[in-house]
Amino acid sequence: MHPIAHAASRPDHPAVIMAGSGKQMTYGEMDDAANRFAHVLRAHGLAPDAAFAVLLENRIEYFALVWGSQRAGTLMVPISTRLTAPEISYILKDSGAKLLVTSHAFDEVMADIRKDCPDLTVLMTGDDGAESFDAALAAQPDGPIADQRAGANMLYSSGTTGRPKGIRPAPPENPDPQAMIPFLGLATMGAGMPTDGSMIYLSPAPLYHAAPLAWCSAAQxxxxxxxxxxxxDPEGALAAIEKYKITDSQWVPTHFVRFLKLDPAIRTRYDLSSHKRALHAAAPCPVPIKQEMIEWWGPIVNEYYAGSEGIGMTMIHAADWLEHPGTVGKAIHGTLHICGPDGEEVGAGEDGLIYFENALLPTYHNDPEKTADAMHPRGWMTLGDIGHVDEDGYLFLTDRKSHMIISGGVNIYPQEIENLLVTHDKVMDAAVIGAPDPDLGEKVVAVVQPIDMAGAGEALEQELRDFLAPSLARIKMPRLFDFRPELPREANGKLYKRELRDEYAAKAQE
Known part of the structure; x- marks a missing residue:
């Protein structure tokens, strides 16, 4: 099962459709473009294990890059489109990328990147000049390169807790590009994706992120x-499900919140009957939000927990989740271990650092210290999340270790407060952070995006305090509410809490 095989057996079957423009690429066309791009990589001196980078908005060319790299044995480095020029330059240098594929959507940052990386080769999609990506493809043959081998993606963490970390995957067990990969078993046996080519898969998130890239690749x-x-766009996503008769999809909790804030008349306007499986992950989903989604979409809302590192995965289907609300499931890849501060495993129901035991583990590129920090003495690896396992083996997430607030000597996990806030009918989004405090060490601050900024102020603050009071201990109640029209959130759902923490830390020093 591979696009190469599908191109041979069903060359005219659509491989990709861009929902907005309607632009399509068949498997035959994608195979030709992937072969040409593999030749481009070789022509620019990229041998197996060499890195190239991609800075692109969601556009159809992405898949020629994915599958061209996958058969050239190279490391593709997708870069977040939200990053600044210095952050992008850092990733380019750290990864050793010899080539960058981008578009004119990033001309503003590219001016500084070109100055900072003067030897970098650039190919521009949608350009007809000397750096034209299309011209570079057209100049190459559409047949396979002579030395095909499996490539990989080297993803960089979003930088929410510091400088991005390059996640260098373990070498593939089989270098044949068409060899079966373990993730495909998780997609079919775990997520239930059909193997007969009938799936129509909706990807609503940025392709540079780990989950969309992995699930799109598995689907193809x-x-x-x-x-x-x-x-x-929440209504646009519903419209796409109806128009294209979507069967499968992948989301993050932020998408669900946006859906549920739609006017009921809009939510019920679209025919979603084709929709059979809806995966979600990336952050803990508030229980009331997920319950509403299951009531609306039916028992098709399935959840998993994993990370860009690929060290393990849990999964829970909707029917089981309803019996264990709040869980992210049982391990289906890797073995779970929950450990206390001393590294010893803790009992059922007790929070600790989540580790996965796995035979194949990645490393953090050029950063042995970060790799060592993520490792348990017994060879297990953590993503930095806190949680617990119940007596039946179901995992429950508490929060990120790096997000924990220590106020007056008490550990406070922001996720609990955020999950409550977003269920309020006047709140679109919320972030809870710890800000410096001379008495408590840190104070709890709630940064809230109201649905209507005109309603922000003391009255809404009091309404939110009254809303939280029955569910929160007093020590967890935010000392400060800050209302903003938008939060620094990635389109993939990741919240840039570091930006908020840095802002409040700087204010404390003024």
Whole structure:
């Protein structure tokens, strides 16, 4: 199961459809473009294990890059489109990328990147000049390169807790590009994706992120048609499900919150009957939010917990989740271990650092210290999340270790407060952080995006305090509410809490 095989057996079957523009690429066309791009990589001196970078908005060319790299044995480095020029330059240098594929959407940052990386080769999609990506492809043959081998993606963490970390995957067990990969088993046996080529898969998130990239790749290995949103819009996503008769999809909790804030008349306007499986992950989903989604979409809302590192995965289907609300499931890849501060495993129901035991583990590129920090003495690896396992083996997430607030000597996990806030009917989004405090060490601050900024102020603050009071201990109640029209959130759902913490730390020093 691989796009190469689907191109041979069903060359005219749509491989990708861009939801907004309607632009399509068949498996035959994608195979030709991937072969040409593999030749481009070799022509620019990229041998197996060499790195190239991608700075692109969601556009159809992404898949020629993915599958061209996958058969050239190279490391593709997708870069977040939200990053600044210095952050992008850091990733380019750290990864050793010899080539960058980008578009004119990033001309503003590219001016500084070119100055900072003068030897970098650049190819521009949608350009007809000397750096034209299309011209570079057209100049190459559409047949396979002579030395095909499996490539990989080297993803960089979002930088929410510091400088991005390059996650260098373990070498593939089989270098054949068409060899079966373990993730495909998780997609079919775990997520239930069909293997008969009938799947129509909706991807609403940025393709540079780990989850969309992995699930889209798995779907195309299975012969699916991908429908890609150029940018997430809640009503637009519902319209796409109806228009393209979507069967499978992948989301983050922020998407669900946006859906549920829609006017009921809009939510019920679209025919979603084709929709059979809806995966979600990236952050703990507030229990009331997920319950509402299951009531609306039916028992098709399935959840998993994993990370860009690929060290393990849990999964829970909707029916089981309803019996264990709040869980992210049982391990289906890797073995779970929950450990206390001393490194010893803790009992059922007790919070600790979540580790996965796995035979294949990644490393953090050029950073042995970060790799060592993520490792348990017994060879297990952590993503830095805190949680517990119940007596039945179901994992429950508490929060990120790096997000924990220590106020007056008490450990406070912001996720609990955020999950409550976003269920309020006047709140669109919320972030809870610890800000410096001379008495408590840190104070709890709630940064809230109201649905209507005109309603922000003392009255809304009091309403939110009254709303939280029955569910929160007094020590957890935010000392400060800060209302803003937008939070620094990635389109993939990741919240840039570091930006908020840095802002409040700087204010404390004024």
């Amino acid at each position: 290995r299975l012969g699916a048609t991908l429908v890609v949103l150029e940018k997430f």
